Each structure stands twice: as C-alpha cells, then as structure tokens.
Amino acid sequence: MPKAHALFPQGLHFNWFSQLDSTNGEALSGCWPEATVIASDCQKAGRGRLGRTWLSPPGQNLYFSLVLYPRLSRAHWGGLSLAAGVGAARCLDQLGVAVNLKWPNDLLWQGRKLAGILLEARDDKLVVGMGLNVNQTRFPAQLPATSLSLATGKSWRRDYLLALLAGEIFRFCSLWGQGQQQEIITYWKEYDIILGQEISVLRGRETLRGKAVNLSPGGGLILESQGVRHLLNSGEVSIGKCME
Ligand code: BTN
DSSP: OOOOOOOOOOSSSEEESSSSSHHHHHHHHHHTTTTTEEESSSSSBBBBGGGBBBOTTTTTSEEEEEEEOSOOOOTTTHHHHHHHHHHHHHHHHHHOOOOOETTTTTEEEEEEEOOOEEEEETTTEEEEEEOOOOOOOOOOOOOOOHHHHHSSSSSSHHHHHHHHHHHHHHHHHHHHTOOHHHHHHHHHHBBBEEEEEESEEETTEEEEEEEEEEEOOSSEEEETTTTEEEEEEEEEEEESSSOO
C-alpha cells in the first residue's frame, strides 16, 4: 500500500499517494470518511466516463477523488456532477483560466478538454473524481486535449491547485445538497458551451440529435429533437449534428 500523508487542513482531509490504480477505486473501496480527498501522482488504471481509460502519467497532472455521503435521495445525486463542474470552473476562472463547461461534466479550454469529472457510487457513498491536465504539454494526436500549462504558457503548482479545487468542489456539492440547485444551474449557464446549439448525444448505442434547449431543475439536459423534448440524465455530447 503506498504511503499517504496529510497535506492541508481546511475541513477536508487530504491524502496524497505516489501511485494508485485509480483514486476513485481507492475512495470507493476504502473506509474513508466524508470530505476525504484521495489524490495520486499517477494512476495505473485511471477510469474515464463510459468505461474509458484516463491516461494518468506521473509528475504532471492532478488526479483526485472527493468522498461524500450525500443526504439526498439517490435520484438527486446526478446533479452533484454539475455542482462539481461549477466549483471547478469558478475556481479556474478565479485563477485566470477562462473555461467552459460541457454537460454533464467536461471542462474545456478553447474547445479542447482540460479536465473530466467521474462520479461513482457505492451504497451511501458518492465519489467525485477529477482529472485535470496541469503541466502536461504533449498528448496523443487523436485526443482533443489541452492543459493549464498550454493554456497559460506557465507551469503550475499542483498542491495549491488541489487544495483550491477540492475546496470549491466540496463547497458547491454542499450547496447543492442544501437546496441551492437553481443558483448552481444559473452559475453553470455562465460557463455552458452547448445550450442553444445543435448537438448529438451518444447514449449507449443510440445517438440522439437535436437542440440543447435547457437544463432541468435537477441538472438533466433538455434536448429537443423533431419537435419532441427529451430529458437526459446522462450521455456523451458532441457539438454539431454529427459525432466528432
Ligand atoms: C472523463 O471521462 O471525462 C472523466 C475522467 C475522470 C478521471 C478522474 S482522474 C481521478 C479519478 N480517478 C479515476 O480513476 N478517474 C477520475
């Protein structure tokens, strides 16, 4: 088991590992209390959405998971992904990086993926995992990815970033749980990149095409397709009528 040590105070409990298979995996399987942050310098089997792999090389980026025990009915947990995205986007905005949010939980900079968020649940525990490209400057050619370093031309300290991001994600997830869903959706719209656009949404093997018209009060996406409105709670969005 890699050695973990506490990094910061702040109401959150930080644990930094030199290597894990997946911070989400550790957060889900370990007996960690509310407000624990599990971060790792690298991941051997980083998990992305839709069963994808999240490439997690050492010494460059942030990979971390926040442990929550939401006092909300399970049907409302999905909206916490929006809350986490808003917390992360506002944090980066305050650091001078103008990001956009792509429903349900991608952070983009100039159309390229800067960070992704993956929520996973087990029993009454919810884990909010985030991968943020920080100082990496080369990516596989097929990935439309970017990093804070490419966006700003400088290198970033990962420890401060981790403290600030985890703090804001925790704050906005708490606000969501305290009934401030509408305020969070309003914040989301300041950063949103898809509303009003023609989009394609991949859901399993099905692709729905239409216009992203709004977000529901619970954080779902309302898509209008051939005159019919659909409420989507998950899916992979591409902007434009064709899949990218
Ligand atoms: C996505 O596919 O966009 C979501 C990627 C989430 C990656 C992060 S890295 C930290 C945490 N641990 C994981 O295994 N995955 C998430």
